Every structure is written in C-alpha cells, then in structure tokens.
C-alpha cells in the first residue's frame with residue numbers, strides 16, 4: 285500500500301494529511317511518516333501492532349453485529365447476547381473491553397438496525413485491506429482503498445453505506461465521502477447515500493448525499509492527496525535523513541496520546557535518558 289511508485293488514497297490517509305477543522309492544533313505530519321513511510325521498521329511495526337482498548341472494542345463490536353446477522357435466530361433468543369459474547373471469546377479480553385462490548389451487544393440486540401434490510405455487504409472487520417479500486421481519469425490515476433462496514437439497499441433501491449462507530453469520537457464526514465466515491469465505481473447502477481451509527485451511544489448521523497459535481501471535486505482532491513503523499517514517500521526513499529523535513533513534527537500536549545512518543549525524538553513526553 286505504500287509503494288512510492290503507485291499513488292493511493294484512503295480516508296485514513298486523508299485524515300493523516302489534513303485534520304478536521306477543530307483539530308488543527310494537534311495535527312502532526314510526522315505521525316503520517318511513521319504510519320505510512322516507516323511502518324516496516326521493527327520498532328514502528330511493534331508499536332502499530334499494539335491494538336488499544338478502543339480499537340479492540342471497535343473490532344469486537346463490528347464482529348458482534350456480523351455474528352448476529354450470521355446467526356439471526358440469536359436476535360430473538362433470550363440468551364442471544366451471551367451466545368454472541370461466547371462466539372467473540374469476549375472472556376479473553378480485559379474487564380473494560382468486556383463491559384463495553386457487552387453493552388454494545390445488548391444495544392444491538394434491543395435495536396437491530398439491519399434487521400429486515402437487504403444487506404449486500406457486511407464485513408467482520410478483520411478482513412485486512414480491501415481490494416483497491418483503480419481510478420484512471422484523464423488527468424490522474426490512483427488506487428482508492430475504502431473498507432466499508434456495511435452496504436444495504438433501502439426500500440426505494442437507494443444504496444446505503446453504513447459505518448459503525450464506537451467511543452465518543454465525532455463522525456468525520458470525509459469518511460462518508462470516500463465511501464460515496466468508492467460506490468460510484470463498485471455499485472455504478474445505484475444512487476448512494478452514506479451514514480454513521482454509533483453502536484455504543486445508539487446515535488445515528490444525518491444521511492450524507494452529494495451531487496455528481498461534488499463527487500468529481502472530492503475525487504480530484506483525493507487524487508491530489510495521493511500524488512502529494514507519493515511524492516513525500518519518494519523523497520523519503522531517496523533521503524531517509526530528511527524524515528523530519530518531509531513529515532514535519534508538531535509536538536505538544538497531544539504527544540501523550542501518540543503511539544510513537546517512545547521513539548519520536550520530538551516528543552514532549554518521551555522518557556529522557558539520564559546521562560552517565
């Protein structure tokens with residue numbers, strides 16, 4: 285996915301390149317460098333492999349929804365939540381993860397959002413990178429990665445792309461826009477809309493729909509992000525020592541929550557070595 289010769293874009297890359305408006309102060313390009321340029325270095329790889337409790341909860345929640353719809357009778361059975369918890373091997377997780385995922389399963393059991401929908405796609409969440417979509421336009425070329433959680437059709441045949449969330453983070457409209465770009469290639473016969481649903485807070489987002497002209501301009505923006513990122517990767521490949529110029533650090537309080545703070549020389553929270 286990070287081959288310098290082949291431009292790609294995804295919502296994840298977009299979020300690493302540009303912050304949402306209110307998060308400008310905390311945005312650090314160096315994180316993109318660690319994640320997308322140095323991800324194969326053993327130290328970086330090890331840090332990336334450490335799933336946080338929130339990531340684990342997100343993954344188990346998605347798997348829980350998937351399992352409910354693959355054992356649909358459990359949505360009607362009084363011990364359905366316990367049965368899904370067993371399938372997920374929830375007892376192997378920490379207390380916090382168990383409690384929050386159990387609550388998510390209960391929420392879904394009480395309000396199974398997808399029940400009765402014509403589901404076209406429902407992923408487990410651990411499938412890895414999806415197959416890229418090749419976007420070959422007269423003025424640009426890039427691969428688009430869009431890992432959709434769920435796709436179904438509404439009664440009027442509109443295609444609905446639904447993204448499941450957990451935790452408290454706000455919905456980022458850009459993720460829905462990437463899905464809508466992907467839908468125009470994967471499901472060209474449909475009118476598509478997208479939305480988010482927080483399984484923990486039982487909160488739906490507004491329905492997101494955009495015109496063809498808006499989609500064209502978003503696609504163009506993604507092509508620019510892909511090109512800029514590819515150039516950065518090429519520069520880094522040519523001169524590794526320019527890492528901090530290509531991916532400039534923005535240290536601050538937010539370094540506390542950065543997974544790379546133990547190896548980043550600019551981190552304000554990195555433990556200092558005492559001189560001998």
Ligand code: SF4
Nearest residue numbers: 312535539542548551
């Ligand atoms: S530790 Fe701070 S400066 Fe370093 S990559 Fe993370 S956020 Fe950026």
